[in-house]
Structures are given as structure tokens and as C-alpha cells.
Amino acid sequence: xxxxxxxxxxxxxxxxxxxxxxxxxxxxxxxxxxxxxxxxxxxxxxxxxxxxxxxxxxxxxxxxxxxxxxxxxxxxxxxxxxxxxxxxxxx
Amino acid sequence: xxxxxxxxxxxxxxxxxxxxxxxxxxxxxxxxxxxxxxxxxxxxxxxxxxxxxxxxxxxxxxxxxxxxxxxxxxxxxxxxxxxxxxxxxxx
Amino acid sequence: xxxxxxxxxxxxxxxxxxxxxxxxxxxxxxxxxxxxxxxxxxxxxxxxxxxxxxxxxxxxxxxxxxxxxxxxxxxxxxxxxxxxxxxxxxx
Amino acid sequence: xxxxxxxxxxxxxxxxxxxxxxxxxxxxxxxxxxxxxxxxxxxxxxxxxxxxxxxxxxxxxxxxxxxxxxxxxxxxxxxxxxxxxxxxxxx
Amino acid sequence: xxxxxxxxxxxxxxxxxxxxxxxxxxxxxxxxxxxxxxxxxxxxxxxxxxxxxxxxxxxxxxxxxxxxxxxxxxxxxxxxxxxxxxxxxxx
Amino acid sequence: xxxxxxxxxxxxxxxxxxxxxxxxxxxxxxxxxxxxxxxxxxxxxxxxxxxxxxxxxxxxxxxxxxxxxxxxxxxxxxxxxxxxxxxxxxx
Amino acid sequence: xxxxxxxxxxxxxxxxxxxxxxxxxxxxxxxxxxxxxxxxxxxxxxxxxxxxxxxxxxxxxxxxxxxxxxxxxxxxxxxxxxxxxxxxxxx
Amino acid sequence: xxxxxxxxxxxxxxxxxxxxxxxxxxxxxxxxxxxxxxxxxxxxxxxxxxxxxxxxxxxxxxxxxxxxxxxxxxxxxxxxxxxxxxxxxxx
Amino acid sequence: xxxxxxxxxxxxxxxxxxxxxxxxxxxxxxxxxxxxxxxxxxxxxxxxxxxxxxxxxxxxxxxxxxxxxxxxxxxxxxxxxxxxxxxxxxx
Amino acid sequence: xxxxxxxxxxxxxxxxxxxxxxxxxxxxxxxxxxxxxxxxxxxxxxxxxxxxxxxxxxxxxxxxxxxxxxxxxxxxxxxxxxxxxxxxxxx
Numbered sequence: 001x002x003x004x005x006x007x008x009x010x011x012x013x014x015x016x017x018x019x020x021x022x023x024x025x026x027x028x029x030x031x032x033x034x035x036x037x038x039x040x041x042x043x044x045x046x047x048x049x050x051x052x053x054x055x056x057x058x059x060x061x062x063x064x065x066x067x068x069x070x071x072x073x074x075x076x077x078x079x080x081x082x083x084x085x086x087x088x089x090x091x
Numbered sequence: 092x093x094x095x096x097x098x099x100x101x102x103x104x105x106x107x108x109x110x111x112x113x114x115x116x117x118x119x120x121x122x123x124x125x126x127x128x129x130x131x132x133x134x135x136x137x138x139x140x141x142x143x144x145x146x147x148x149x150x151x152x153x154x155x156x157x158x159x160x161x162x163x164x165x166x167x168x169x170x171x172x173x174x175x176x177x178x179x180x181x182x
Numbered sequence: 183x184x185x186x187x188x189x190x191x192x193x194x195x196x197x198x199x200x201x202x203x204x205x206x207x208x209x210x211x212x213x214x215x216x217x218x219x220x221x222x223x224x225x226x227x228x229x230x231x232x233x234x235x236x237x238x239x240x241x242x243x244x245x246x247x248x249x250x251x252x253x254x255x256x257x258x259x260x261x262x263x264x265x266x267x268x269x270x271x272x273x
Numbered sequence: 274x275x276x277x278x279x280x281x282x283x284x285x286x287x288x289x290x291x292x293x294x295x296x297x298x299x300x301x302x303x304x305x306x307x308x309x310x311x312x313x314x315x316x317x318x319x320x321x322x323x324x325x326x327x328x329x330x331x332x333x334x335x336x337x338x339x340x341x342x343x344x345x346x347x348x349x350x351x352x353x354x355x356x357x358x359x360x361x362x363x364x
Numbered sequence: 365x366x367x368x369x370x371x372x373x374x375x376x377x378x379x380x381x382x383x384x385x386x387x388x389x390x391x392x393x394x395x396x397x398x399x400x401x402x403x404x405x406x407x408x409x410x411x412x413x414x415x416x417x418x419x420x421x422x423x424x425x426x427x428x429x430x431x432x433x434x435x436x437x438x439x440x441x442x443x444x445x446x447x448x449x450x451x452x453x454x455x
Numbered sequence: 456x457x458x459x460x461x462x463x464x465x466x467x468x469x470x471x472x473x474x475x476x477x478x479x480x481x482x483x484x485x486x487x488x489x490x491x492x493x494x495x496x497x498x499x500x501x502x503x504x505x506x507x508x509x510x511x512x513x514x515x516x517x518x519x520x521x522x523x524x525x526x527x528x529x530x531x532x533x534x535x536x537x538x539x540x541x542x543x544x545x546x
Numbered sequence: 547x548x549x550x551x552x553x554x555x556x557x558x559x560x561x562x563x564x565x566x567x568x569x570x571x572x573x574x575x576x577x578x579x580x581x582x583x584x585x586x587x588x589x590x591x592x593x594x595x596x597x598x599x600x601x602x603x604x605x606x607x608x609x610x611x612x613x614x615x616x617x618x619x620x621x622x623x624x625x626x627x628x629x630x631x632x633x634x635x636x637x
Numbered sequence: 638x639x640x641x642x643x644x645x646x647x648x649x650x651x652x653x654x655x656x657x658x659x660x661x662x663x664x665x666x667x668x669x670x671x672x673x674x675x676x677x678x679x680x681x682x683x684x685x686x687x688x689x690x691x692x693x694x695x696x697x698x699x700x701x702x703x704x705x706x707x708x709x710x711x712x713x714x715x716x717x718x719x720x721x722x723x724x725x726x727x728x
Numbered sequence: 729x730x731x732x733x734x735x736x737x738x739x740x741x742x743x744x745x746x747x748x749x750x751x752x753x754x755x756x757x758x759x760x761x762x763x764x765x766x767x768x769x770x771x772x773x774x775x776x777x778x779x780x781x782x783x784x785x786x787x788x789x790x791x792x793x794x795x796x797x798x799x800x801x802x803x804x805x806x807x808x809x810x811x812x813x814x815x816x817x818x819x
Numbered sequence: 820x821x822x823x824x825x826x827x828x829x830x831x832x833x834x835x836x837x838x839x840x841x842x843x844x845x846x847x848x849x850x851x852x853x854x855x856x857x858x859x860x861x862x863x864x865x866x867x868x869x870x871x872x873x874x875x876x877x878x879x880x881x882x883x884x885x886x887x888x889x890x891x892x893x894x895x896x897x898x899x900x901x902x903x904x905x906x907x908x909x910x
Contacts (some may be wrong), residue, residue, distance in 0.1 A: 267338035631884035
């Protein structure tokens with residue numbers, strides 16, 4: 001089941017640099033693990049913004065929330081989830 | 092799986108009265124059938140507005156879209172779907 | 183009498199961790215007490231957000247305000263209240 | 274119990290003049306009856322707009338919805354209801 | 365002459381508690397004095413929010429601004445003023 | 456007493472041309488009469504829009520509403536009124 | 547090069563049914579042709595709305611505009627285009 | 638002197654086709670004349686929308702308003718004007 | 729040439745009091761100098777807000793930007809500029 | 820390929836002055852280098868705001884994102900990118 005997820009990242013300036021880099025590295029590893037697992041099926045950078053559009057393929061709202069809320073960057077993100085359905089014209 | 096659905100109804104004035112009443116009756120029957128089936132679990136009127144908040148319990152985004160797009164009033168509705176997950180404090 | 187309440191939680195980063203955890207624990211206890219009392223009838227997590235939709239069943243606006251303003255997390259919340267009425271199609 | 278109600282009126286131009294005047298007259302009578310009954314406690318015109326802020330004193334959300342949805346101008350109104358509570362500083 | 369005033373209060377967390385309580389007490393005294401003087405004619409808490417809707421009866425925009433800008437909480441408020449006029453249906 | 460008034464004009468296309476021109480001419484005469492009377496003290500076109508910012512100098516909210524609601528173009532306008540006060544730096 | 551495109555469809559009620567169905571059929575054929583050509587790489591229905599999120603893989607802004615402006619439903623659509631770039635964490 | 642102008646075009650469906658085409662042709666001629674005259678210095682289509690961003694180089698706000706209000710499509714446009722100044726880093 | 733300028737002032741609380749008062753005094757002197765020079769032709773306080781509407785009469789966008797960007801309070805302001813043109817009904 | 824880019828700059832007050840000036844100088848050098856390279860084809864200050872509208876001529880979304888994300892002021896900017904296409908009336 002697919003969801004479009006819009007994530008805006010705002011890392012506060014007073015977060016120590018090492019801590020920020022550590023979190024960003026964890027975020028990358030976490031997202032790549034989910035990508036390999038086929039859960040995080042698309043991850044695109046929004047041109048010009050520290051933000052992304054992603055598509056997740058999961059079994060339920062709860063699974064999606066679990067995944068998103070465990071994002072290392074979650075505390076610094078504004079997230080909007082749009083549930084997607086099959087389009088009658090999609091081949 | 093639960094979804095909160097916000098529906099604003101705007102029936103155009105130039106829709107013939109009988110046709111409007113027919114659709115509204117169909118809408119009521121359709122919604123009550125889904126309520127009895129346990130799909131449409133909550134249906135509340137927003138005080139002062141021709142609009143409602145509803146909660147649906149369905150298996151997937153696709154099932155929800157199928158249900159909503161077949162609402163007789165669908166062509167006259169502005170709909171927003173918010174996917175819900177289990178809250179850690181909910182008993 | 184029912185109200186839909188939208189709560190967005192923003193715990194400031196500079197709130198000491200223990201204090202934050204204490205407040206969150208108090209919030210959980212407080213909400214579960216109200217759930218058991220039948221006041222807080224629904225509590226759903228909005229998928230992907232540190233926010234919830236809740237439904238309260240109380241006697242008056244004042245009682246609802248009293249309940250909400252005593253939420254341990256109240257100082258860190260953005261809250262919107264929508265009064266609900268009985269829908270003519272609701273069974 | 275008090276509610277602040279914001280009403281924007283948009284009477285469509287193609288509504289026959291007599292019908293519009295009839296509805297407006299009914300609206301006035303309806304509102305004055307509720308004012309005399311102590312339900313509609315304040316009715317103020319928003320300067321420069323075909324809109325008003327009103328305050329209602331009713332027993333429940335349902336009673337308020339019943340009153341508002343029976344406004345003759347209801348089909349031509351955009352309404353927002355804000356539930357009010359007692360302010361700790363109000364004398 | 366009447367004005368509807370919407371006030372959202374945001375007291376910064378790093379304002380020392382005593383100072384905050386002192387200002388809140390001053391605010392209460394200030395508002396009650398104006399209520400007794402018939403200037404501040406209505407003061408309602410918005411259910412679920414640290415905000416209020418108030419109605420002022422003053423002689424001019426300038427008098428209203430003078431009153432509002434001297435609110436002890438003024439530096440921590442977001443205020444919107446809506447000028448009100450007599451409604452033709454108001455009794 | 457001064458008010459800034461923002462007026463957006465939307466004349467419906469299906470208003471017969473002569474009727475539109477008649478109303479526009481009446482609007483011009485009406486506004487120039489008020490300008491001569493010192494009530495309508497500024498009238499500026501917003502560059503690129505069929506809209507204006509105006510400043511009125513009147514005795515009360517009611518007088519302003521009376522003036523604005525009698526604008527021949529009033530039924531085709533979206534109006535926002537901002538009450539102005541004396542600025543402490545204004546000479 | 548990827549673009550996320552948000553399309554909201556509003557087919558006016560007074561469009562003759564056959565004409566509407568003809569356009570919708572043309573839209574389906576047109577979109578499926580582009581899907582087969584690898585231009586229209588994703589087409590998802592937004593749950594509960596007559597709207598979709600799509601992803602296009604094209605050579606330029608101009609090519610995208612050419613494709614979108616030739617959509618049979620283009621005159622009845624509200625479209626927003628978000629240019630996408632490669633995300634550093636995307637595998 | 639430069640201005641960025643955002644123009645959204647909404648040609649009503651019930652405008653006879655020939656009349657619409659005539660206006661669009663006049664619009665093209667009018668804009669190309671201004672482009673040749675160096676007034677309309679940039680004209681870009683917003684990808685995916687019946688809208689454009691343009692830059693005008695004119696002597697005054699009044700001249701710009703005169704130009705824009707004489708656009709054949711002006712009655713069917715939503716226009717926003719942003720005055721531009723020289724950027725200190727611009728070479 | 730006239731411009732309407734909307735200025736919202738937000739002086740951060742952690743700006744030392746003396747520094748704030750110094751800047752405010754400089755702002756007053758700066759604005760009164762421009763008022764005397766006929767550049768800053770209107771300066772009105774928005775009732776209830778630490779904000780103003782002003783009208784400037786300058787030669788160009790660049791001159792206006794130069795004036796505004798040199799406002800001592802500029803770093804603490806949110807500013808919106810609306811270019812004004814002569815209204816055909818203005819006497 | 821052209822893109823309109825809207826950049827709002829908000830340099831936090833607690834950024835040490837020298838560091839801020841260093842970044843601003845780097846930004847200027849970086850932007851002028853791109854201007855000379857023909858990538859950053861227009862750079863205009865929005866009158867009255869610490870913001871700009873720019874036009875970039877680049878090969879792809881990715882190239883644009885690379886350029887923008889390397890702006891020294893990027894961490895202090897709110898950026899919106901609008902992809903532009905050739906306008907049929909542009910000469």
C-alpha cells in the first residue's frame with residue numbers, strides 16, 4: 001500500500017555539529033535499509049530545499065507511523081502523509 | 092485500519108430539487124449500509140456547517156478510495172483524508 | 183456532547199530530557215484516566231506526525247477547556263477544537 | 274453555554290430578487306425570535322462586509338447546529354463556530 | 365463603538381516564572397479594571413487555547429490601541445482587531 | 456478616525472454591459488462626493504489589479520459600514536477594513 | 547529528469563456527459579501512451595479525491611509543459627509542478 | 638525600473654470560442670509589441686500552468702498599471718506585482 | 729510615485745533593553761526626517777498591533793528599497809510593499 | 820533551461836557578526852561567479868525585503884539543486900523553485 005510523504009528538515013543551528021552529522025549518517029543508513037527492504041520505494045530531493053518527497057510501500061498506517069517516527073531526523077522534521085490508491089489509468 | 096475523513100458538501104443550487112433529494116437519500120442509505128458493515132465507524136456533523144468528520148475502518152487506501160468515490164454526493168464534496176495510527180496512550 | 187480536538191505537540195529541545203519524560207508520562211496517565219472516565223473517547227495518532235486527533239464527550243465547553251488546559255503537555259501544544267453534532271445519517 | 278459564530282453571507286446574483294428579499298426577511302424574523310428567546314445573545318455586523326459575528330447561548334452543540342442549519346440564509350452562508358469558555362479574568 | 369479583538373497569548377518558556385506570574389496578575393487586574401469601567405465588555409476564553417475573544421466598547425481606534433498596547437501581556441500576544449457595526453436585525 | 460480599506464472588485468461577466476457601466480459611473484460619482492466631503496481621504500489603485508486601497512476618515516465603525524455598504528459596487532466587492540491609530544512617530 | 551506533478555480535476559457539471567466521457571477516455575489513452583513511452587513514470591490516485599500525484603521523467607521543463615498542456619483534461623485541472631533532484635541517500 | 642508580475646489566466650468556458658481566440662491573438666500581439674518596445678523584458682510560461690511570470694521595465698507604477706490593465710486577457714487574469722530593486726551582488 | 733508598505737515589528741526579547749530603546753529612538757528620528765523630506769507621506773499604527781501601514785512617495789523601487797533597508801528596525805521587521813497607481817476616480 | 824527561484828534570507832541574530840559577514844561575502848562571490856558563468860542569469864532584490872527573485876539557466880533539476888544547496892546562505896534561506904518553459908508569445 002502506497003503513501004506519498006513530504007518531509008521538510010530543519011536542523012536547529014545550536015545542535016552540536018558532530019551530533020548533527022551523526023544523526024544525518026544514521027538517517028541515511030536507516031533510509032537505505034528501508035529502501036533495500038522495499039519499504040521506502042522512492043526518495044527524491046525537492047530541488048532547492050532541504051526537503052524530500054518519498055513514497056512508502058507498507059502494510060498499514062501503523063507500520064508507516066512506526067517507520068517515520070523512528071527516523072533519526074524525526075524530531076527536526078515537518079511531515080505530511082498522503083495516502084495513495086491505484087489510479088484507473090495507471091498501467 | 093482507521094482514517095479520519097473531512098467532507099465538505101456543496102450542492103449546486105441549479106441541481107433540480109428532486110435530483111438533489113434523491114442523491115441525498117441515496118447517500119444516507121449508502122452510508123448506513125457501510126455503518127452497519129462496520130466500515131464507516133463514526134459520522135459526526137460539524138456544528139454549523141454542511142460538512143462532517145467521519146472515521147473509516149478499512150483494509151487499505153484503495154478500499155477507502157473505492158468507498159469514498161462511490162459516495163452519491165462525491166461530485167459535490169471536498170474531501171481530505173488523514174491516515175490514523177494507534178496512539179501509545181490509547182487504552 | 184462531542185468535540186473533535188486536533189493537538190500538535192512541539193516539545194522544545196532545550197527542555198531537560200528527564201523533565202520532558204516526566205511530563206509525557208504524566209500526560210499518558212492523565213489521558214488514560216480521562217479515557218477510563220469516558221471523557222476522552224477516542225485518541226488517534228496522526229500518521230507521521232507528533233500530533234493526534236481526539237474525541238471528547240463532555241458536558242460543556244467549559245469542562246472541555248478545563249480538561250485540555252490541564253494537559254501536562256498543554257504549554258507545548260497547538261490545539262484546535264471542533265464542536266460536533268449528531269449527523270442525520272448516523273445510526 | 275457560549276459560542277462565537279462567524280457568518281459570511283453570499284447571496285447568488287441569479288436568485289430572483291423577491292425570493293432573496295423574502296429569505297432576508299425570514300432571516301430577520303428568525304434571528305429576532307432567537308434574540309428574544311435569549312439564544313442569540315449578540316449579533317454584530319462586521320464593518321464593510323456582508324458578514325456578522327454572533328454569540329449564541331445554548332445547551333449543546335446539537336442545539337446550536339439545529340438553530341444554525343435552520344437559518345433561512347444557511348444555504349448561502351459560510352459559517353465557522355468557535356466554542357467559548359469562561360475566562361478566569363472575566364468579572 | 366464596538367470592536368471584536370482576538371488575542372493569542374504565547375508566553376516564552378524562558379521568561380522567569382515569577383515575572384510571568386506577576387505579568388499575568390497585572391493583566392488580570394488591568395482587564396478587570398477596564399471591565400468595571402465598561403470598556404472591556406466581553407472576555408471569553410477560546411476552548412482549548414491560551415487565547416480569547418473580547419469585545420471592547422470605546423470611543424475610537426486610538427483609544428482601543430492605547431488600551432491594547434498597555435496590556436501587560438501585549439509583548440507576548442498576537443492580536444487581530446475587527447471593527448463591529450450595528451446589525452440591522454439586532455434588537 | 457482613520458481606516459484602511461482594501462477593496463477587490465469582481466464584476467461578473469454576465470452582468471449586462473450597460474448595467475455594469477452605469478454602476479461604475481455611480482461608484483465614481485459616489486466616491487468623488489465622499490472625497491469632496493473629506494470622508495474618503497485616499498483612493499489608490501493597486502498596480503495590476505482591479506482593486507484599491509483607500510483611507511476613510513469617519514466618526515465611527517457604523518458610519519464607515521454605512522458608507523461602504525452603499526457603494527454601488529458593494530455586491531461585487533471583497534472588502535477588508537483595518538482600523539488605524541495615530542503612530543507615535545508620525546509628525 | 548524527474549518532476550512531481552499534483553493534478554486536481556474539476557470537471558464542470560454543465561459539460562455534456564458524452565463530451566466529459568470522451569475527454570476522460572482521451573485522457574486515459576493519452577496518459578497510457580506516455581506511461582508506455584516511459585515519460586509518465588508514476589500515476590497515483592490521492593485517496594478520497596478526484597486528484598492525482600504523478601511523476602514524469604522528461605528532458606526539460608518545456609517538454610513537461612508540452613505534455614501537461616496537451617492533457618485533454620488540462621482546461622479542468624489545477625496543476626502544481628515540483629522539480630525533483632537525486633537524493634543523496636537514495637540507492 | 639523592474640517589476641516581477643505573476644499572471645494566472647482563467648478563461649471562462651462559456652466565452653464563445655471565436656471570441657476567446659480573438660482575445661488570445663490580441664494578447665499575443667499586444668505583448669509582442671511591448672516586448673519589442675523593451676517594456677515587457679521577460680515572459681516565461683510556468684511549467685504545467687496556464688500562467689506566466691513576466692518582468693516589466695517601465696518608468697512608474699502608473700505606467701505598469703496602464704500596460705497591465707489594457708491586457709486583452711486582463712478581465713480573466715489574477716495578477717500580482719512585485720517591485721524589484723537592484724541586488725547588491727548583481728553584476 | 730506611491731507605495732503602500734505594511735511593516736510588522738518583532739523585537740526579540742533577548743535584545744538588551746537599552747539597545748532596543750536606542751534603535752527605536754533612531755527609527756523615530758529616521759522616519760521623521762523622511763516625513764519632513766516628503767518621502768514618508770503617511771505613517772499609521774494598525775490598531776492593536778506593533779505594526780504600521782505607511783505610504784511612501786519616492787522616485788523608484790530602488791529608492792524605496794534603500795530607504796526601507798536602512799530602517800534601524802529593518803532586521804526585526806516583516807515588510808510587504810504594494811505599488812500604488814492613480815485611481816481613475818481619485819480627485 | 821530556466822527556473823525562477825524565490826529566496827528569503829533570515830540570518831539568525833545570534834550568528835557572530837564576523838561569521839555572518841564572511842558568509843555574506845562568500846555568497847556574493849559565489850553568486851557573481853555563477854552570474855559570470857551564465858548560470859545565474861537574473862538576480863533581483865525584492866523591494867523592502869531581505870529576499871530575492873533569481874532566474875537560473877541550467878541543464879537539469881539536479882544541477883540547480885547542487886548550485887542552490889551550496890549557497891553559503893543556504894542554511895538561512897527559505898527557497899521555492901518554479902520551473903519555467905518557453906511562452907508561446909515570447910519573442
